[in-house]
Amino acid sequence: MRPYFEEMTQFGCALKKGRIKGTEENFNSIKKIEKDVADEVNRVKLAGFPEEKINARGQMTVWQRLEYLVDPGTWCPLHTLYNPMNNVEGTTNVIDGVGKISGKWAVIIGFDNKVMAGAWLPGQSENILRVTDLSKRLNIPLVWLVNCSGAKLTEQEKFYANRRGAGTPFFRHAELEQLGIPVLAGIYGTNPAGGGYQSISPTILFAHKDCNIAVGGVGIVSGMAPKGEFNLEAAEEIIEKAKQFRAKPPGSVNIHHDETGFFRYVFEDETDVLDGLKDYMKDMPAYHPKFYRVAEPKEPRFSIDDLYRLIPLNPKRVYDFDEVLSRLVDSSEHMEFRPDYGPEVYAGLCKIDGFLVACIGNRQEYLGRNYPEYADYPAMGGKLYRQGLIKMNEFVTFCGRDRIPIVWLQDSSGLDVGDAAEKAELLGLAQGLVYSIQQTDIPMMLLLLRKGTASAHYLMGGPTANRHNAFTLGTVASEIYVMHGETAAVATYSRRLVKEKEAGRPLEPIIEKMNKLAKDYHEKSRPLFCAKNGLIDEIVPLCDLRKYLVAFTGAAYQNPKSICPQHHMILPRIIKG
Amino acid sequence: MAKEIAAPLAGRVFQLKIKAGDTVEADEEILVIEAMKMETPVFVPWDGTIRDVMVKEGDQVAEDDILAIIDEE
Numbered sequence: 001m002r003p004y005f006e007e008m009t010q011f012g013c014a015l016k017k018g019r020i021k022g023t024e025e026n027f028n029s030i031k032k033i034e035k036d037v038a039d040e041v042n043r044v045k046l047a048g049f050p051e052e053k054i055n056a057r058g059q060m061t062v063w064q065r066l067e068y069l070v071d072p073g074t075w076c077p078l079h080t081l082y083n084p085m086n087n088v089e090g091t092t093n094v095i096d097g098v099g100k101i102s103g104k105w106a107v108i109i110g111f112d113n114k115v116m117a118g119a120w121l122p123g124q125s126e127n128i129l130r131v132t133d134l135s136k137r138l139n140i141p142l143v144w145l146v147n148c149s150g151a152k153l154t155e156q157e158k159f160y161a162n163r164r165g166a167g168t169p170f171f172r173h174a175e176l177e178q179l180g181i182p183v184l185a186g187i188y189g190t191n192p193a194g195g196g197y198q199s200i201s202p203t204i205l206f207a208h209k210d211c212n213i214a215v216g217g218v219g220i221v222s223g224m225a226p227k228g229e230f231n232l233e234a235a236e237e238i239i240e241k242a243k244q245f246r247a248k249p250p251g252s253v254n255i256h257h258d259e260t261g262f263f264r265y266v267f268e269d270e271t272d273v274l275d276g277l278k279d280y281m282k283d284m285p286a287y288h289p290k291f292y293r294v295a296e297p298k299e300p301r302f303s304i305d306d307l308y309r310l311i312p313l314n315p316k317r318v319y320d321f322d323e324v325l326s327r328l329v330d331s332s333e334h335m336e337f338r339p340d341y342g343p344e345v346y347a348g349l350c351k352i353d354g355f356l357v358a359c360i361g362n363r364q365e366y367l368g369r370n371y372p373e374y375a376d377y378p379a380m381g382g383k384l385y386r387q388g389l390i391k392m393n394e395f396v397t398f399c400g401r402d403r404i405p406i407v408w409l410q411d412s413s414g415l416d417v418g419d420a421a422e423k424a425e426l427l428g429l430a431q432g433l434v435y436s437i438q439q440t441d442i443p444m445m446l447l448l449l450r451k452g453t454a455s456a457h458y459l460m461g462g463p464t465a466n467r468h469n470a471f472t473l474g475t476v477a478s479e480i481y482v483m484h485g486e487t488a489a490v491a492t493y494s495r496r497l498v499k500e501k502e503a504g505r506p507l508e509p510i511i512e513k514m515n516k517l518a519k520d521y522h523e524k525s526r527p528l529f530c531a532k533n534g535l536i537d538e539i540v541p542l543c544d545l546r547k548y549l550v551a552f553t554g555a556a557y558q559n560p561k562s563i564c565p566q567h568h569m570i571l572p573r574i575i576k577g
Numbered sequence: 578m579a580k581e582i583a584a585p586l587a588g589r590v591f592q593l594k595i596k597a598g599d600t601v602e603a604d605e606e607i608l609v610i611e612a613m614k615m616e617t618p619v620f621v622p623w624d625g626t627i628r629d630v631m632v633k634e635g636d637q638v639a640e641d642d643i644l645a646i647i648d649e650e
Binding site: 015016017018019021022314316317318364365366369378380382413 | 585586587601602603604605606612613614615616617618620621624640
């Protein structure tokens with residue numbers, strides 16, 4: 001298929017001096033907010049004990065372990081600001097992302113041993129389940145850096161039990177293993193109870209000499225057999241037992257390497273554990289990229305920094321989607337699917353790092369006086385109309401057939417509404433797109449460039465498509481809400497306004513409520529709110545977006561569960577005609 | 578040579594950033610039209626000098642109305 005993919009149609013234009021001059025403010029504003037986000041990320045990195053204190057104990061921090069383990073330049077962090085239960089620690093206490101180890105893509109996650117020695121915290125199991133889902137979706141290994149002191153006992157009611165509680169990841173590890181996806185674990189420190197299962201549930205265990213894993217740790221063993229109350233005698237007994245077990249905690253390497261053999265390896269130094277993981281990763285099942293690449297990898301023809309000038313921070317501002325995409329894909333080349341149909345939707349084949357990907361996005365501009373064809377009003381991009389929905393249904397279906405991963409680039413205010421839109425079958429076509437996505441079973445990711453609104457956020461590969469969506473990235477311009485705050489205020493209070501007016505009562509109290517609701521919507525749709533609550537998996541600086549696309553694409557093609565030979569693909573032929 | 582800049586869509590002139598006599602550079606934003614809750618910037622395709630501006634802020638314009646005339650350099 002060399003004639004199709006080696007050189008595709010070039011698109012995009014270099015920025016001219018007038019555009020550069022006129023976008024300085026946008027450029028600086030985005031950089032400033034990205035700096036604010038980076039400060040938040042740094043706050044998470046600094047949570048708990050300082051690095052020096054951990055190092056003085058002869059231990060590395062989770063961040064140092066990750067840096068040693070992951071191939072330079074490949075780390076794409078996820079969920080850094082995720083803290084849905086508003087923990088005072090400011091973190092769910094696991095650090096995760098996608099990166100390469102020994103040249104192979106893996107999902108990597110570690111307990112932050114600076115914070116309560118890596119304890120379970122509220123929201124952590126949801127974080128871990130996102131990670132196990134990611135490993136499953138991309139069919140790539142999961143690598144754990146276990147260092148888990150067990151539950152934060154004073155808040156156990158928030159996370160210990162329930163369907164998606166702290167024990168659920170153990171079942172997910174088993175599920176990954178059933179699917180043939182290995183889970184490797186480097187194990188450090190003291191890992192009692194929940195930490196014991198975090199350690200034992202992976203596939204192959206690489207232990208540090210000072211680690212221990214156990215059904216119950218010092219605290220539990222020394223405090224078993226409840227007596228109804230605590231008194232002085234009981235306290236003395238606890239002290240004695242605690243001293244005894246602290247000197248020799250249960251489940252050390254003597255037991256779990258020499259006796260049980262749970263630990264396949266025991267290593268002297270912390271870095272040796274990581275070297276052991278690296279060594280195993282070399283042998284992980286992975287196709288050489290040449291199996292699936294359709295062309296040599298190439299950088300885009302334009303600087304990725306142009307995105308700071310092309311994507312307006314102002315959500316009302318229209319922009320040229322094609323110019324944005326041209327800064328993200330190899331050689332700024334593509335094969336566009338049905339360019340003359342459904343103009344509000346971009347759909348096309350592009351290359352990322354030499355691999356074929358499908359890209360779907362929202363064009364933003366005015367769509368001409370004759371569109372949509374079913375209504376007498378004009379259409380603006382960002383919204384979805386009949387043709388755009390049909391086009392996406394077709395394109396997604398062909399991508400499923402040709403096994404091409406999809407990158408969604410979303411910036412949508414929703415679907416067209418009203419009786420004309422209903423007659424044009426938008427509701428059925430929208431749910432039809434959900435069905436089309438469900439049919440594919442191919443990896444997808446979402447880049448939320450700006451607005452994720454109304455059902456468009458679901459339909460266009462959003463995180464609600466969670467069997468398909470590997471991860472969702474946001475930018476500092478992202479915002480997510482069911483509708484704009486002012487629209488919601490009108491929907492909520494319009495009848496009340498009528499009622500108050502007819503009763504001759506003052507309108508100001510209702511107006512105040514409307515303004516409050518609109519303000520709440522604004523605050524609860526900001527990128528930091530979205531990241532904290534998991535509506536997006538990471539806020540990514542615009543200049544790093546391509547790095548994540550490379551990680552997604554490389555991971556999706558590393559060991560795909562099903563393939564379509566390039567010369568059997570139908571979509572490129574349909575585009576060519 | 579004088580060239581006309583036409584409105585890409587109908588709407589209200591939301592921001593006007595030029596006046597007669599101004600020099601402009603290729604791809605510079607000269608005004609913004611507000612329509613359908615969105616703001617559409619209008620760019621000048623060439624380097625040049627503004628000869629005449631046919632609209633003011635707040636004006637309603639129709640699609641293809643002439644917004645400004647520019648002497649291309």
